[in-house]
Amino acid sequence: MAQVSMTVNGVAVSGDVEGRTLLSGFLRDHLGMTGTHVGCDTAQCGACVVHVDGQAVKSCNMLALEADGSEVGTIEGQATADGSLNTIQQAFQDHHGLQCGFCTPGMVMSAAALLKDNPRPTEAEIRHYLEGNLCRCTGYHNIVKAIMAASGQDVGSIAAE
Template sequence: MTKVTMTINGKEVSGDVEGRTLLSSFLREDLRMTGTHIGCDTSQCGACTVHVNGKTVKSCTMFAAEAEGAQVSTIEGQANADGSLNVIQQAFQDHHGLQCGFCTPGMVMTTAALLKINPKPSEQEVREHLEGNICRCTGYHNIVKAILAASGQDVSTIAAE
């Protein structure tokens, strides 16, 4: 067992992990932060997306020990300080960018990273950035619409699907 310490959503946490413990498992099983979903365990679906030291990471592809000393952001840290939905989460709700909700945490985390580097992405740029995230329910149309809305762009002419 190895002791790991990292800062998650601004709070320092520690735990003992085996060398093979994935970051996704550490978050969900040890810390009970179940917003990070595990969909495929092969880095295909993106449901486990978090940010580690400001970079987007599929947490099922990283060992918890690799995050030693890191700054980790998860979906649980995305809400506003008062607990209300942040602009991305609210846009997903307002524009029906979710159905079953399983992929939503990963989509929100991927969107946050995109809007940090590109505050006003085009529809094509959004679609390209989402290539590592799979949604089996929505067909992506409303997810893309929600992301464009979260970026402050007018989506009133985009038809709902």
């Protein structure tokens, strides 16, 4: 066992973990923050995406001890201080960008990382950026649309809601 310390959504946390403990496991099992989901074991699906020091990473593919001393952001920390949805979350709801909700935390975290670097991405850029986030419900239509809307683009001309 080794001690790991980090801030998660701005709150300092620490715990004793094994070498093999994954960041996703630390968040879910040690901290009880179950918003981060695990949907595969080959680093493909992206349901587990969180931010580590401002960068999107797959938390099921990173050891908890590698995040020692880092600032970690998860889906639980995305809403605004008064608890209302942030711009991206609100756009996902407004444009039906989620169905079962399982991939959603990773999608929102990836979308946030994208918009930080590229505040007004094209449709093609969004689709390409989401290469590491699988969704089985939406056919991606409304996810892409929601991210375009969250970046302030007019999505009225995109066929259906």
